Structures are given as structure tokens and as C-alpha cells.
Amino acid sequence: xxALSSFREFKPPELDFVQQFKMGELVVDAGATIFLExxxxxxxxxxxxxxxxxxxxxxxxxxxxxxxxxxGDLIGLQSVLFDKMLHSVQAxxxxxxxxxxxxxxxxxxxxxxxxxxDLTWIASxxxxxxxEHLTYVGQRNALARLAYIIMHVMExxxxxxxxxxDTLATPITQQDLGDAMGLSIVHTNKTLRRLTATGAxxxxxxxxxxxNAAELTRLADYEKRETQPRPFI
Amino acid sequence: xxALSSFREFKPPELDFVQQFKMGELVVDAGATIFLExxxxxxxxxxxxxxxxxxxxxxxxxxxxxxxxxxGDLIGLQSVLFDKMLHSVQAxxxxxxxxxxxxxxxxxxxxxxxxxxDLTWIASxxxxxxxEHLTYVGQRNALARLAYIIMHVMExxxxxxxxxxDTLATPITQQDLGDAMGLSIVHTNKTLRRLTATGAxxxxxxxxxxxNAAELTRLADYEKRETQPRPFI
DNA sequence: CGTTACCTTGAATCTCCTCAATACACGTGG
DNA sequence: CCACGTGTATTGAGGAGATTCAAGGTAACG
Numbered sequence: 001x002x003a004l005s006s007f008r009e010f011k012p013p014e015l016d017f018v019q020q021f022k023m024g025e026l027v028v029d030a031g032a033t034i035f036l037e038x039x040x041x042x043x044x045x046x047x048x049x050x051x052x053x054x055x056x057x058x059x060x061x062x063x064x065x066x067x068x069x070x071x072g073d074l075i076g077l078q079s080v081l082f083d084k085m086l087h088s089v090q091a092x093x094x095x096x097x098x099x100x101x102x103x104x105x106x107x108x109x110x111x112x113x114x115x116x117x118d119l120t121w122i123a124s125x126x127x128x129x130x131x132e133h134l135t136y137v138g139q140r141n142a143l144a145r146l147a148y149i150i151m152h153v154m155e156x157x158x159x160x161x162x163x164x165x166d167t168l169a170t171p172i173t174q175q176d177l178g179d180a181m182g183l184s185i186v187h188t189n190k191t192l193r194r195l196t197a198t199g200a201x202x203x204x205x206x207x208x209x210x211x212n213a214a215e216l217t218r219l220a221d222y223e224k225r226e227t228q229p230r231p232f233i
Numbered sequence: 234x235x236a237l238s239s240f241r242e243f244k245p246p247e248l249d250f251v252q253q254f255k256m257g258e259l260v261v262d263a264g265a266t267i268f269l270e271x272x273x274x275x276x277x278x279x280x281x282x283x284x285x286x287x288x289x290x291x292x293x294x295x296x297x298x299x300x301x302x303x304x305g306d307l308i309g310l311q312s313v314l315f316d317k318m319l320h321s322v323q324a325x326x327x328x329x330x331x332x333x334x335x336x337x338x339x340x341x342x343x344x345x346x347x348x349x350x351d352l353t354w355i356a357s358x359x360x361x362x363x364x365e366h367l368t369y370v371g372q373r374n375a376l377a378r379l380a381y382i383i384m385h386v387m388e389x390x391x392x393x394x395x396x397x398x399d400t401l402a403t404p405i406t407q408q409d410l411g412d413a414m415g416l417s418i419v420h421t422n423k424t425l426r427r428l429t430a431t432g433a434x435x436x437x438x439x440x441x442x443x444x445n446a447a448e449l450t451r452l453a454d455y456e457k458r459e460t461q462p463r464p465f466i
Numbered sequence: 467c468g469t470t471a472c473c474t475t476g477a478a479t480c481t482c483c484t485c486a487a488t489a490c491a492c493g494t495g496g
Numbered sequence: 497c498c499a500c501g502t503g504t505a506t507t508g509a510g511g512a513g514a515t516t517c518a519a520g521g522t523a524a525c526g
Contacts, residue, residue, distance in 0.1 A: 038458075056368050059456060064368040078361065081354045083461040086361045106466050109350050113342035116349045121314045123356035128311065128319045130363040135289050135297040137371050138415030141513075173472065182371030187514050189474060205472075205523065223292060225271075228316040233339050375482075406504065417483055422506060424482095438491070438504075 008231060014112055021104055026097040030171070034097070035076055035089040042102050044076040050095030051171050055179070056087050065180035067129055068092075068172070070156055074122055080105055092171040117232040132225075137182045140221065142191040145181040147220035150201060154210055166210045174203075195219065241464060247345050254337055259330040263404070267330070268309055268322040276332050277309040283328030284404050288412070289320050298413035300362055301405070303389055307355055313338055325404040350465040365458075370415045373454060375424040378414040380453035383434060387443055399443045407436075428452065 010018065025048070028034060034052060035041060052069035066087055069075055079085050080102050109116045132152075136145050153172065157163050178188035192203055200216040202209035210216060243251065259278070261267060267285060268274060285302035299320055302308055312318050313335050342349045365385075369378050386405065390396050411421035425436055433449040435442035443449060 056364065058368070058372060058454075060454075062372045064364075064371045066364050066367065077353075078357060081357045081463060082361075083463055086458060086460065087364060106346075109346040109465070113339075113346070113349065116346065116353070117342050120310075120349070120353040120356055123353055123360060124311060124314045127356060127360040127363060128315075130360060130367055131289065131297075131299050131320060134299065134363055134367045134370060135291070137367060138297045138412075139291060139295045175472080179371075184515055185473090186475090186516075190514095193474080203473095221291075221293075225319055227319065230314060230316055232342070408504080418505090419484075419507090420482055426506080436505095 008118070008229070011114065014115055017108065017112055017115070021100050021108070023099045023101050026099050028091050028095050028097065030091055030093050030095075032091045032095075033088060034091055034095070035079065035085045035087075037086065037088045038084050039079070040084050041076060041079045044074065044080060044100050044102060044105070045097040046100070047071050047073045047075055048096040048098050051092040052095055053090045053092055053176065054087050055090065063179045064182070065176055067126070067133070067180075068153060068156075070162075071160055074119075077119065077123060092176075114232045121229060128227075133180070142181070142183050142187055143194060143219060144221045145183065146177060146188065146191050146195055147200065147216050148222060149177055149181055150195075150208060150210075151216055151220050151222065154208065166213075168208050169206060170208060171206065172208075241351070241462070244347065247348055250341065250345055250348070254333050254341070256332045256334050259332050261324050261328050261330070263324055263326050263328075265324045265328075266321060267324055267328070268312065268318045268320075270319065270321045271317050272312070273317050274309060274312045275335050277307065277313055277335055277338070278330040278332055280304050280306045280308060281329040281331050284325040285328055286323045286325055286409065287320050288323065296412045297415070298409055300359070300366070300413075301386060301389075303395075304393055307352075310352065310356060325409075347465045354462060361460075366413070375414075375416055375420055376427060376452060377454045378416065379410060379421065379424050379428055380433065380449050381455060382410055382414050383428075383441060383443075384449055384453050384455065387441065399446075401441050402439060403441060404439065405441075 047069050054066040056064045075089055136148050157168050174188050175185050178185050196203055200212045280302050287299040289297045308322055369381050390401050407421050408418050411418050429436055433445045
């Protein structure tokens with residue numbers, strides 16, 4: 001419930017609306033497909049707990065990971081705006097979802113302009129994340145790409161309190177990282193070993209440790225672009 | 234004025250609002266920067282005439298072209314939602330812009346839920362275009378990437394009536410294409426020559442001719458994802 | 467204790483990049 | 497009208513980075 005509100009305070013009527021907007025909860029197994037590209041679902045979700053993956057599958061068998069979905073993330077907005085989903089979403093762990101009705105979204109736009117604004121904001125933030133990924137995949141080498149995507153995930157998880165002792169427990173595999181940054185699994189592995197060798201991070205089965213955050217940022221050749229949301233007045 | 238409405242019919246009150254929402258027109262020279270990354274503008278625009286480029290510049294001098302802006306496109310929504318632009322926008326030709334006030338956007342959300350919905354829709358469509366670009370840059374080779382980006386531009390321009398006799402007059406350079414698809418200028422050129430040699434397209438100074446659309450689609454290894462907007466009820 | 471998913475490493479190959487040089491088109495000023 | 501500068505396109509050569517193929521190794525799980 002608080003998931004959506006991670007970036008601002010709700011007003012009481014908004015909270016009421018969101019509360020009755022909620023249709024229930026759904027729990028899916030690890031590995032299950034939450035949305036299939038091309039499908040048309042009557043629901044949208046917010047992720048309450050667990051990890052998920054947004055991706056596009058090609059006929060060749062190749063996969064482009066678009067982003068990771070974390071608690072608080074809205075999933076399936078596209079199936080509201082378009083007549084079908086344009087990417088798939090898969091659970092990486094057992095996942096708990098909050099279910100909303102697609103129908104009642106019209107009401108949201110008519111009665112709660114603040115929440116409508118938030119939806120535009122969410123869509124636009126997703127866009128800017130993809131823009132950043134695209135910039136890395138298009139313009140940087142494997143080492144910088146992997147350093148970046150690890151930074152990106154760590155940073156988001158840090159804000160959610162999922163990072164303890166600079167350690168993040170995550171179901172992400174090297175295959176996932178490679179598919180996100182347009183690298184083969186072999187090159188991903190070799191580059192990840194190089195990255196570990198610098199002492200910036202440690203890669204473990206089921207976890208990532210950041211040993212030297214400054215070095216990681218440097219290796220990612222990261223140019224900070226801090227943004228603040230502009231609140232709805 | 235009709236630019237924004239390219240995808241649906243406006244209701245009379247919405248039309249009224251948009252009409253008085255407009256603050257005037259702005260004309261900029263070819264090469265001028267419309268938005269600079271990191272800046273904070275009190276205006277947003279729609280492109281009425283001409284070509285523009287959305288891109289991110291890196292300190293290293295490399296550039297990632299995110300997308301091309303065409304007549305009807307909204308420019309600068311990010312400066313409303315965030316406290317700054319996260320990419321730059323540059324005019325490729327002399328450009329005519331319709332200027333709107335950022336302030337009055339709140340009004341739009343409060344009084345015209347249909348238009349608010351449209352803004353979310355626009356943001357989400359931009360996201361899905363970036364997802365498709367990312368998929369190409371991440372998963373396909375130079376030939377498919379270039380075939381794709383040319384298809385993409387031609388398709389959008391076709392809908393705007395800018396393509397006559399399968400020919401598009403465009404200010405896009407090989408450098409632009411390369412920066413969009415993450416390829417060096419040299420490799421872009423060589424691959425473009427190969428693409429021309431197949432007979433699929435013809436590359437001219439200031440123009441692209443599609444000689445064999447089916448072949449171009451095949452070379453792009455394109456998997457069609459037709460979408461319809463879901464109208465606001 | 468065997469199966470499965472994930473990680474690791476070496477070798478050969480190829481795509482794509484950088485460097486370098488040249489050609490072509492267009493506009494400007496002498 | 498021609499010389500010149502500038503932005504764009506073209507081509508060759510050499511090399512770095514990434515891919516594919518192939519073969520193991522390791523941890524988790526029933």
C-alpha cells in the first residue's frame with residue numbers, strides 16, 4: 001500500500017481512494033511470468049515484495065533485460081495505456097503483488113489529479129532509466145557497463161533498505177546482467193572477474209558486496225544526474 | 234495546435250483549454266539547442282515544424298542519440314516532472330515550436346483528465362520506443378541496427394505525410410544514425426554501404442529512399458509489435 | 467548422490483573500433 | 497568566378513574487444 005507512496009506523502013482522500021482501489025493481493029512463484037508481452041490484462045500491480053525482471057524476448061532466443069522491478073514499482077501500466085503489453089515481466093523470487101483494477105484507473109484520472117500526475121511521473125522516470133541504460137549499452141565498454149548496472153541496482157536497493165553492510169542479497173544472475181547490458185554470458189563473466197579483481201565489488205552466489213563504492217563509480221565512468229521530483233501543486 | 238491531437242479527437246472544452254494554454258510560437262535556427270541537459274525551463278513545447286534530436290552528451294565527447302523529434306512531438310515534459318532536463322534537445326533544421334507554460338500544466342491535470350491521461354500515454358510511448366532502441370543496440374549487429382533505425386524513422390515520417398515516392402528528405406547524418414545505434418562513424422558508413430548494396434535503400438545527402446521495404450524489414454530482423462492506444466473513457 | 471542451474475576458463479574467430487587519409491558538396495569571401 | 501574552409505561521406509589497415517564454441521567446476525536441492 002505504501003509502495004506507491006515511496007516518493008511523496010499522500011493526502012487522506014488519495015489514501016482512501018488507493019485503499020479501495022486495491023482489489024487484493026497476489027503471490028506468484030519464482031520464475032513465473034507476471035505479464036507476457038502481447039497480452040492484455042485487466043489488472044495492474046504494484047510489487048510489494050520480491051524481485052522481478054522486465055524484458056523483451058526475441059525469436060532468435062536472445063533476451064534484452066530492460067530493468068529490474070523492485071518493491072514499490074508499478075507493473076503493467078502499459079496494458080492500461082495500450083492494448084497490450086510491450087514487454088514481459090517475470091518473477092525472479094517468490095513475489096507478492098498488490099492488485100488494482102484497470103477499469104478504476106479512469107476514476108483516478110477524473111477525481112485525483114495528484115495521483116494522475118504521479119502516474120505520468122512514474123512513466124517518465126522509467127523512460128529516463130531506459131535512456132541511461134541505452135547510453136551505457138551504446139557508448140561504453142563491458143567493464144563500465146557492468147560497474148554501472150551494479151551501481152544502479154545497489155543504489156535503488158539502498159533506498160529501499162535492502163542493502164546491509166554494503167551487501168545486497170539478490171537473485172540476479174550473470175546471465176541477467178549480461179542480457180541487460182548487451183553482453184554475452186562469457187564476456188560478462190570474464191569482465192565481472194576483472195571487476196572483482198579491482199576490489200570494487202565482490203560477486204557471490206545470491207549476493208553482491210560493494211567493497212569500494214568510489215572505485216565502482218569511477219570504473220562505471222559515472223556522470224551523476226541527481227534529480228528531484230517536482231511536486232504536484 | 235493540432236499537433237498534440239495527432240492520435241485522437243479533442244473535445245471542445247479540451248480544445249479551448251489547449252488553445253489558451255498556448256503562449257505563443259518560437260522559431261529557432263538549425264543547430265540551436267532547445268533544451269540543455271540539466272537546465273530547468275519554465276516552458277514546454279510541441280514541435281510544429283522541422284526536425285530535432287534528443288541526446289545525452291558524455292564528458293568523453295561521445296553522444297547517445299535517444300530519439301528524433303518530429304512535428305507533433307512534445308518536448309520538455311521532463312522539465313515539468315523533474316527539477317531538470319535529463320537529456321538535451323537540439324534543432325537539426327530551422328524549427329517552429331508551440332510554447333506552453335509549465336505552470337498551467339497543474340490546471341490541465343485538475344480540469345482535463347483526458348489530457349492528463351494523454352500526457353501519461355505520451356511518456357509511456359517514449360519509454361517503449363527507448364525499450365525498442367535498447368533491444369536493438371543490445372542484441373543486434375550493425376546491419377540490423379541501421380536497417381531498424383531507418384525503418385523506424387521512415388515509418389514515423391510516413392504517418393506524418395513526410396514521405397513522398399518512398400523518399401524522405403531529412404537532415405539526419407550518418408553520425409546521427411551511428412550515435413543512435415551505438416556505432417562508430419566509420420562502421421556506420423561501411424555498414425550503410427552494405428545496406429545500400431542490397432538494394433533495400435538508397436542514401437543521399439539530405440535524403441533516404443526506400444527501394445525495397447520488405448527487404449529492409451527482413452534485414453532489420455524486425456518483429457512487429459503493433460499497438461493501439463487505449464482511449465480514455 | 468545425482469541432477470540442475472550457475473559460474474569459470476581457454477581458444478579461435480569475427481565484429482567493430484581507432485587511426486589515417488582522401489573525396490565530395492556547399493557556402494563564403496576575395 | 498575561383499579559392500578556401502567546413503561539414504559530411506568514403507575507404508584501407510591494424511588492432512582491441514566481444515562473440516561463439518567447448519569443457520569443466522561448484523553450489524544447491526531433492
